[in-house]
Amino acid sequence: MDAPARPLAPPPLRWGAESLWEALQPVLPGCSVEVVAECDSTNTRLLERARHADADLSPCLLVAEQQTAGRGRLGRAWLSAPGRSLTFSLGLPLAPEHWGGLSLAVGLALAEALEPRPAAAPRLALKWPNDLWLRDSAAAAGGRKLGGILIETVAVGRQRLVVVGVGLNIAATPPAADTPALNHGYAGLQALQPALSAPAALAAVAVPLAQALKRFEREGFAPVQAAFVRRDLLAGQPVLVTGSGAPLEGQADGVDGLGALRVLAGGQCHRIVSGEASVRLAPRG
């Protein structure tokens, strides 16, 4: 009797590291590109390297097909699966005058690269301060989370290295039925572009991300504030802010030129700047 057919292994991912390297050089001279099959967390790896570096802070794009200890904001875990998600970090020295709004500028660069010319209202939206969502009128919260950004910095000598970690869901369905309940629903980029692969998503975002970081260093967040507004998931929505002092319930009113979230509550406009803040869409009524 024939042995039962084994399921075919998925084809190996082709990352085109050389083309990425070439495309990145004009924007980040000396940037290296590394792709690994597995590591704990691409952010952790780049931070560790920087802590042990003397003065060499060359930019590095590190991609992992699989992370065994992926990290999200506020100490949360970040789950991903090879081929079904894109996980990478870009580390580079950066010296902006103000850091406020960096995660918003990064999110905007990713969204614009992945959905460059939306025919109508953009479907890729940004949820302050570090989430990418897919707008979906059928979802209770107006959308579902599609990706996240984790920005960390480390001082090396007199310079500061920033590590921008990006996790994007590619597959349209969540990794596994036994995945713990996802707080914000789940969406993947294949809902927008069914044939998109993780390497193709990386090829689309790598250079725009590097350009956005260099622009942020020169000009800050203010020049891209208007473009952020077009993708602001929270604008005009009732929100509950926790983690930055007493919980605050109010209405989101956009962001200011330094990337602070404005929340109208009790006749006042509150500016939320804390990196510890967590914002939920509050039920209306």
Ligand code: BTN
């Ligand atoms: C969040 O939504 O809380 C941020 C998620 C960031 C995940 C990315 S995946 C690549 C990089 N490495 C990590 O461990 N985290 C970031």
